Amino acid sequence: MKQSFTIAKLAEIVGGTLRGDGSAVIDGVAEVSAAQPNQATWVTRGQYAKKLPASRAGVVLVAPDFGATPMAAILCERLDRAVALLLGAFARPPDHPALGVHPTAVIDPTARIGPNAAIGPHVVIGPGVRVGASCVLCAGVFLGREATIGDDCVLWPNVVVRDGCTLGNRVIVHPNAVIGADGFGYYRDAGHYQKVPHTGGVVLEDDVEIGACACIDRAKFADTVIGRGTKIDNLVQIGHNARVGTDCVLAGQSGVSGSVRIGHGCVIGGQVGIIDNLVIGDGASFGACAVVTRDVEAGQAVAGWPIQEISRALRTQALMIRLPELAAELKELAARVERLEASADHRS
Amino acid sequence: MKQSFTIAKLAEIVGGTLRGDGSAVIDGVAEVSAAQPNQATWVTRGQYAKKLPASRAGVVLVAPDFGATPMAAILCERLDRAVALLLGAFARPPDHPALGVHPTAVIDPTARIGPNAAIGPHVVIGPGVRVGASCVLCAGVFLGREATIGDDCVLWPNVVVRDGCTLGNRVIVHPNAVIGADGFGYYRDAGHYQKVPHTGGVVLEDDVEIGACACIDRAKFADTVIGRGTKIDNLVQIGHNARVGTDCVLAGQSGVSGSVRIGHGCVIGGQVGIIDNLVIGDGASFGACAVVTRDVEAGQAVAGWPIQEISRALRTQALMIRLPELAAELKELAARVERLEASADHRS
């Protein structure tokens, strides 16, 4: 069944101020050009704002200084937050398994499961595992021996958490992600690679979120650590013994090599690569696809390959695509210098 | 049991014209240097064509203008198509589960499954799911609440399709791919990232193919859409609300960020990265590893970082590796100018 709210009620839900008639009923959200009179929309950027006059939306969320709108408006100090609350208002309950333990789940008798757990079909829970209160383990989740899961975690289908790994509270792991596979470490012996045992684990602190098919490798010893509140996107690789601080974001397909230390509040773009053992200061940020081969100090915003401060990286890249012209100018200049030299020789 | 055909029959199967004796029996396919008299091969490119005189193959597929061959030949107007038909002729039946529902599958009583389904062990199908006719769901597949699957789809083992996602007809999804995980969207509140609900879904239109461990994220609202006939390779990431047109190919490990719009008939090379909100015109193509940070018009073929038209990108790259020489020339030229200036000063 679809949720619906009056515009006035929506203003309350999103924490904004109603401008215009709040009596109409809204039952969904759509983009500015697609929205119908029974739907809400929002506009922030120029491109979308231009489409607002032609929009049929029943109500629009805008920043307080946005100006006139052809339909009712909800003025929001924090528009990003308001939009999240708007979407949340119309969200269906999450698709979790039923409370209790599905009869096809295989749970070791020594595992301890907290109250209000929802454990789906074909889940496997190993010996000595502890699962906190109100956790959701969707179909096919695997928890290895003595893994520890805090309260209110959600593990989507087919997530693998190997033995001895620890998840804090409110951790979310998306489908097919792998927590605690062996790190990639070998030594050479007579030309062959021999495996280095990885005896450590992984710690995902409170409020961490891990994307689909992302891989967080276990440590050689001690732990690979993802700090509180850090969000990791799909297909990201975190190597053994890496330590990522709190409140970071790592976008899709980025890779953090072994033993890298990343500070707090860092922003790492899609497909960024960070080679092993580097140290990244708090608040550093990395443009998409940056190739990071040196330490980065706190607060620096870098991009490119090699990385440079971002505005300089943009200048460098603008010159890179002018290399054919620069090379031609150099050649032409050399010819002019040669003529000057010939003329000077002639004169002397 | 191995398939076998006379050469004459093979010519018919692949739609080509027999040249030489068609009576010998062929029971397999091999590369030109490895093929035996009971095997077929084909040659297209110079490198392989040179090996043909020494080949023991029983028959070779070639283009009509190929010239003499030391064995029977099948002349094919459409050699790529003929080779696909040749391989298909010797392919074993696909490794699908038996028709019917495996007793270990867990299917919600409100799900509706079409006729001739083959549903393997440990499949999980949620409430309200609709599966069309003649679908194959291999072991461990998960279909979330109210997912909709068309006719003749094949989902390989451990594929996850989350709630509310829609697959058209003849869609193929390879093992461990994830359709409909939450998009990577947050807002900041007091320094912490708060999750933006992703209330939309994913639509994979007819004849789409999704590679192993690829991830297609669900939309914030409305749908992330992959157009009819588009083929997506392994480990590709498609962000929330992206829209990919029809008849595109996206090669392995490429990444498409949130809200990108890709036209029809585009070709995206391996490890290409496209940042968020860009618009890519119909028929655009991207060389492997291109880093795409601006819109691309229809029909453009680009490559590199930053992207440039492909022939210019190659010139730029050729100059990039000559930078040490260019820098040395510049330095040498500066010295010569200095001497000219000194000499001019002296003269004046």
Add this chain to the structure above:
Amino acid sequence: MKQSFTIAKLAEIVGGTLRGDGSAVIDGVAEVSAAQPNQATWVTRGQYAKKLPASRAGVVLVAPDFGATPMAAILCERLDRAVALLLGAFARPPDHPALGVHPTAVIDPTARIGPNAAIGPHVVIGPGVRVGASCVLCAGVFLGREATIGDDCVLWPNVVVRDGCTLGNRVIVHPNAVIGADGFGYYRDAGHYQKVPHTGGVVLEDDVEIGACACIDRAKFADTVIGRGTKIDNLVQIGHNARVGTDCVLAGQSGVSGSVRIGHGCVIGGQVGIIDNLVIGDGASFGACAVVTRDVEAGQAVAGWPIQEISRALRTQALMIRLPELAAELKELAARVERLEASADHRS
């Protein structure tokens, strides 16, 4: 229960020479700054060596020529090997399922399983599969029709090995990896992509290791081959018909396109991309993120985009970030030449 050893016993285990008192008992391993008197540590590099005087570790493993240490030392000719043995000494038994076949596993009656197998919950084994002696198949592993697994293999949870693929002895495959998905091959017909059947398989030779969520595609015909002892990291993509030699390492998120041939003993850094059909000689190595668009000869060490010999690649990259200065120098030089020309004109 925790393992513990006297220092003297540890020296024996790691094959080193004791210096100092060997009677104290050690029950774990930690980093030099974190280690306690009941723990062992090791130091190799300058950075860590500096922290040794302040360390509370009970014993340190060092190279024979390391010099004085404030605690007992074990002198090791092969420190990397000794550290691996040290970690192994304290490693817990691996988290494998119990010997025998879990009752929830679904095994085709025509499959043959060797002695001492440990087959976990919800494993699925298809018709005609052969599994060697002492194999470990963790929860949710899928083995397709007529797959062949050698002796002493370990397949972690949710690994998919599709039909007809072959694993040698002592092969390790990490969670959610996919062996033998269809290669990415199509031909165009009237503007649409048509699938090329992939009738070949994958061969992983003895002692190969495949990372979590890595994908090794099956061949069009014959086999995609990973040579003996080669180690492949998480999220790596190996395309159809690629052949990787023996004793190679491929780091995380690297990609090898279809039909590439890689020699023996190659080292491929993280996120490296190799385009299709290239030939890489024995012992070649590739720096992280290298974009490989041409063949590479045996023994070459390359990096960058385009790739160059590594020391030259570093020089080129150093110049790339100086492009703003080089362009400014060029402009300034042009102005000086112009003045010289004007002055010469004036004089003549």
